[in-house]
Amino acid sequence: MSNHYQRIWKVAGLIPQGCVASYGQIADLAGLPGRARMVSMALKKAPDELELPWHRILSSSGKISIPAGSEARQEQINRLQEEDVVVLSGRVSMKQYRWQPDLVDLLFQLDY
DNA sequence: ACCTTGACATTGG
DNA sequence: GCCAATGCCAAGG
Numbered sequence: 083m084s085n086h087y088q089r090i091w092k093v094a095g096l097i098p099q100g101c102v103a104s105y106g107q108i109a110d111l112a113g114l115p116g117r118a119r120m121v122s123m124a125l126k127k128a129p130d131e132l133e134l135p136w137h138r139i140l141s142s143s144g145k146i147s148i149p150a151g152s153e154a155r156q157e158q159i160n161r162l163q164e165e166d167v168v169v170l171s172g173r174v175s176m177k178q179y180r181w182q183p184d185l186v187d188l189l190f191q192l193d194y
Numbered sequence: 195a196c197c198t199t200g201a202c203a204t205t206g207g
Numbered sequence: 208g209c210c211a212a213t214g215c216c217a218a219g220g
Binding site for chain 1: 208214215216217218
Binding site: 116155 | 200201202203204
């Protein structure tokens with residue numbers, strides 16, 4: 083598996099409960115600017131045992147990106163609401179919940 | 195190697 | 208805020 087996935091998984095795993103991030107934001111933090119779509123792929127391929135908080139990752143507009151009708155979509159909504167994140171019409175207010183990590187801490191966390 | 199697909203982002207109307 | 212057009216790029220056929 084490419085080390086890009088590893089980096090994405092690592093960053094995604096650091097999103098605190100009650101917060102959300104966009105695919106693009108995770109890509110940026112993983113040192114992969116412009117590759118938001120790779121984040122979605124990496125999440126789909128992530129081993130279950132990593133227990134990544136995939137539900138905290140949304141489109142940049144705050145909309146849930148999982149297609150309607152999918153079972154995972156409702157699961158994402160449920161998980162967010164369990165963390166007291168308000169979801170209205172399949173959307174979360176990025177303004178209120180966006181993760182704003184301390185970049186220095188992040189570097190330590192990622193072993194750079 | 196070529197073409198299509200997508201759990202994306204940005205821009206312009 | 209919604210939508211369409213564009214750009215993007217790894218995966219899978």
